[in-house]
Amino acid sequence: MSHDRAPAVADREATLSLALARLRLQGAIFLRGEYSESWAYESLPPRDALAVLAPGAERMILFHVVASGRAWIETRDGERHWAGAGDVIVLPYGDSHRMGGTEPAACVAVSDLIEAPPWSRMPVIRYGKGGAVTHLVCGYLVSDDPLFDPRLRALPPVFVVRPPEGAAREWVRASIDYAAQQTALVAGDRMEAPTPVPQLLLLEILKLHLAGAPAEETGWIRALRDPVLAPALAAMHGSPGEKWTLLALARAAKVSVSLLDERFREVLGLAPIRYLTGWRMHVARDLLRTSDLGVASIARRVGYDSEEAFSRAFKRETGLAPAVWRAACPAA
Incomplete structure (x- = not known):
């Protein structure tokens, strides 16, 4: 039976990869954060975030990679999810959210922590009370695929993916580092990555998340x-x-x-x-x-x-x- 299962799992992964490969995505890494305990912030409202990051787009996918440390995230439903170093947090509908560290902290608006555009370089937020540091790398993508249609809500409003130890986890880390280095300003209020790394990253994370989907x-x-x-x-x-x-x-x-x-x-x-x-x-x-x-x-x-x-x-x-x-x- 075990001999039959391995090819089946491989076939499923291959089919899922092909299905996801049809997605059309564009985006970039747009922010680095260095948050020291204790800290917590609230994101921009979705419409404001769209206006800043993807003018003209109707919807947006957000993701945060925890480069080091530990953080929680919650959306309006109040469910708190935790992520550690190497994990990827995805907000497939770009919903408003809060993030924070391991110690209690008052929540501040992220708009109070970052300069308003136009930016001369990629923004870096440094905020907190000087304790243990959590490093976040944040990105966005836009797509008109039904998978990211907020009316359908095919995915949860927020989910955390932990790439397995080994090649997958190292690839995520290396890809984020590379994409952040390659991201460049293309206008006073907009950045783009000249490589497909953010897209490939999200596709890999979706594949890991959807591997257990019942179909x-x-x-x-x-x-x-x-x-x-x-x-x-x-x-x-x-x-x-x-x-x-x-x-x-x-x-x-x-x-x-x-x-x-x-x-x-x-x-x-x-x-x-x-x-x-x-x-x-x-x-x-x-x-x-x-x-x-x-x-x-x-x-x-x-x-x-x-x-x-x-x-x-x-x-x-x-x-x-x-x-x-x-x-x-x-x-x-």
């Missing part, structure tokens, strides 16, 4: 462009805690139950409710690994009335109870 042969990305499946996926992804039934999902998609079931099986290789369970487990793993939420709270977030029912479902999916799975994850 055979990663038909998931194709499904985002499907007029029948996209509304049903938006409903599930937007409210994984909802008590979804096949009928309710069909109503959300404005199609018959039979058509929805048929299309799910055709494109995703799964029945709708089986996909829903897989997606809930995907979300739960992310929350267990990077958030401070308790198991009972995560259970409610992903649609289970009791911690016991969630634990049984999670163990069926992963082979481990949620608390055991969380304890086995490397610390952020």
Whole structure:
């Protein structure tokens, strides 16, 4: 059985790589931050950030690479995620967010920490009370692909990816260093990287994040462009805690139950409710690994009335109870 699994995993990764390779992305590294404990800041509102970083774009993807130290990030939903050295934080819809360190601190507006454009060089923020330092490298990308459509919300508002030790982790570090060095001002209020490194970085991080998405042969990305499946996926992804039934999902998609079931099986290789369970487990793993939420709270977030029912479902999916799975994850 193990001999069969390795080629299957390799095929899935290859298919996912091909699907992601069709994404069209443009962007740059735009900021370095050196934050000393204690520190915390609040980002610009999305529209203001767009006006500064990508004038004319309708939406933007933000990412932060933790070069050293440790930091938390949270969006409006209040879920706090932690990231450590080498981790990459992605905000696929460029949502407003807060970031901070390991010690309590008052949150200041990032606009108070950085000069307003035009810039003569890449901004560097140095802020904090002089304690342990966390280095962040921040970038943005723009894309009109449905994967980054905030109305669909195919991805969580923020997620943290920890590249595995070895070549992948070293590539991320080297790529960020190189991209930051290559980024140049092309106008008084805009920077661009003359290399595709930021794009390649995000594609690699998405591949790592989506490797556990519940769909055979990663038909998931194709499904985002499907007029029948996209509304049903938006409903599930937007409210994984909802008590979804096949009928309710069909109503959300404005199609018959039979058509929805048929299309799910055709494109995703799964029945709708089986996909829903897989997606809930995907979300739960992310929350267990990077958030401070308790198991009972995560259970409610992903649609289970009791911690016991969630634990049984999670163990069926992963082979481990949620608390055991969380304890086995490397610390952020």
